[in-house]
Amino acid sequence: VKLSSSILAKLPPEVAGPKYDRAALKAGIVHFGVGNFHRSHQAVYLDDLFNAGLGHDWAIVGAGVFEGEKVGRGKLQEQDWLTTVVEQDAGHMSVRVTGVMIDFLMPGAAAAIIERLADPAIRIVSLTITEGGYFIDPASGVFNPTHPDIVADAQPEATPKTVFGIILAGLMRRRDDGIVPFTIMSCDNIPHNGHVTADGVIGLARLIDENLATWVSDNVAFPNGMVDRITPATTDRERGILSSAFGLDDNWPVFCEPFRQWVLEDRFTNGRPLLEKVGVQFVSDVAPYELMKIRILNGGHATIAYPAGLMDIHFVHEAMQEPLVRGFLDRLEHDEIIPTVPPVPDTVLEDYYQLIEHRFSNPKIGDTIRRLCLDGSNRQPKFIIPTIADRLKAGKGVAGLALESALWCRYCFGTTDSGVVIEPNDPSWDRLQTTARAAKDTPAAWLAMEDIYGDVGRSAPFVEAFAHALEALWADGARATLTRYLAGNL
Ligand code: NAD
Structure with missing residues (x-):
């Protein structure tokens, strides 16, 4: 059967559906x-909350700024904004249809999105x-107010095109209408994601009017949060599994692992759903949790991604079955990454790492190495380079992290060790590929990408270790280089 509101009452028995009346939901979140x-x-999380009979005025309205998002919107609209979520690991599979989204504004339709943001119901x-x-x-980790899209959104009478431009226009409407501003809650994998979001919104406001910037800074809350649940991109494989195993046709289901975590700061201007009832941890300071997650999990993903990519491995769990890749992860985490992570309340870092190793090995989730390799130009500066910087500052060794960086560089050359062409896999792919080609003979060229490496690229011990690792990768390939690294003689 094709997913839609009209079949919710007759879902296959193994598929759970919303236990609440969707028609009675009210929008609270854009x-x-x-x-x-x-x-x-x-x-x-919201579906769990609504199922518990709580928070029915916190339903979600989707929004976006890119034309390309119309495709996803169209898929969801055909099925009344419903999404099937499939959780899977070796011993477990559960399927549910979530119904918390009740509308999805046309991507890029700034005026309509701003109108909705001005609605007092949106909190x-x-x-x-x-x-x-x-x-x-x-490199600096600071908002760039000279980006052309930001400059364009700051022009008087501009129709905003960026998320920050649209949000700010919504906030200005609320200020003018005397409505309490909404809270802006980032759920992206960025250290201090609330602060980073505040920098963006306030930085743009400053270009428009200093008083506006001050008003936002005094009146809008930007809680930091740590979010975690490994979620691969949906392909025909996932649609096929759902259709053949459960007879349910969903245009755009989501497959993910059973594990999920959300640690959030309790700073909201205008109320929030009772998320603590459904497992969200509220803390006064998210920083230790997020540093642990970004370094050990996201840094761990980067660690396995590039060697596996160079070895033509397709799925993440297959990479974890390859002793060289798994060994590299284990060694780099214990020798260089975990020692930079400060203590986290109620958490044993070694247990956290063991859980991650288990999660990465999940044979059912179908996460791909290509997804983990994506967007290194934005991810390395958040997941790997700060760890290198901390170790250099402490006078500690960086041989493994230098090898990880060299593997990324080697990957961006655009072919695997067997000679298979790697399709562009980064917004800055052309630049990375050109630089990786230059670095084959002159490794320092890679680290001279100032906006990515900053000071780390000028550190003599790091430059030397990186050059050594990259030369080994070119001379002997990823397998032999990892073998030598694991034997302690790279
Ligand atoms: P996705 O590609 O399915 O969705 C990304 C969305 O962001 C799309 O709607 C896209 O149009 C939009 N987008 C991309 N660039 C944008 C920009 N410059 N401005 C405005 N919108 C933009 O990816 P996803 O798997 O949903 O992951 C999105 C983010 O969620 C990740 O980058 C990460 O920060 C966070 N996250 C993902 C996972 C995961 O396992 N997938 C886990 C934890 C956190």
Whole structure:
């Protein structure tokens, strides 16, 4: 059967549906970036809450700024904004249809989105717009107010095109109408994601009017949050599994692991759903949790991604079955990454790492190495380079992290060790590929990407270790280089 509101009462017996009356839901949240992760994470927490009979005035309205998002919107509209979420690991599979989204504004239709943002019923604006969506200069970690899209949105009478421009226009309407501003809640994998979002919105406001910037800074809350649930991109494989195993046809289901985590700061201007009832941890400071997650999990993903990519491995769990890749992860985490992570309340870091190793090995989730390799130009500066910087500052070794960086560089050359062409896999692919080609003979060329490496690229011990690793990768390939690294003689 084809998913829609009309079949919710007759879903297959193994498929759970909403236990609430969707027609009675009221919008409370506008979400930008309706991709896979939002639908496996925030939407699932809210679905649990609504199923418990709570918070029915916190339903989600989707929003976006890109033309390309019309495709996803169309798929969801055909099925009345419903999403099937499939959780899977070796011993477990559960399927549910979530119904917390009740509308999805036309992507890029700024006026209509701003109108909705001005509605007093909207009390939270949430974001999953990817690491690259925040206009952050990677090396300094600071908002870049000279980005042409931001400059354009700051012009008087401009129709805003960026998420920040549209949000700010919504906030200005509320200020003028005397309505309490909404909370802006980032759910992207960025250290201090609330601060980074504040920098963006306030930075843009400053270009328009200093008083506006001050008003936003005094009146709008930007809680930091740590979000976690491994969620691959949906392909025909996933649609096929759902259709053949359960007879349910969903245009755009989401497959993910059973694990999920959300740690959030309790700073909201205008109320929030009772998310603590459904497993969200509210804390006064998210920083230790997010540093642990970004370094050990996201840094761990980067660690396995590039060697596996160079070895032509397709799925993440297959990479974890390859002793060289798994060994590299284990060694790099224990020798260089975990020692840089400060203590986290109620958490044993080694247990956290073991859980991640288990999660990466999940044979059912179908996460791909290509997805993990995506967007290194935005991810390395958040997941790997700060760890290198901390180790250099402490005078500690960086041989493994230098090898990880060299593997990324080697990957961006654009062929695997067997000679298979790697299709563009980064918004800055052309630049990365050109630089990786130059680095084959002159490794320092790679680290001279100032906006990515900053000071780390000028550190003599790092430059030397990187050059050594890259030369080994070119001379002997990823397998032999990892073998030598694991034997302690790279
Ligand atoms: P996705 O590609 O399915 O969705 C990303 C959404 O962001 C799309 O709607 C896209 O149009 C929009 N977007 C991209 N660039 C943008 C920009 N510059 N401005 C505005 N919108 C933009 O990806 P996803 O799997 O949903 O992941 C999105 C983000 O969620 C990740 O980048 C990460 O920060 C966070 N996250 C993902 C996972 C995961 O496992 N997928 C886990 C934890 C956190």
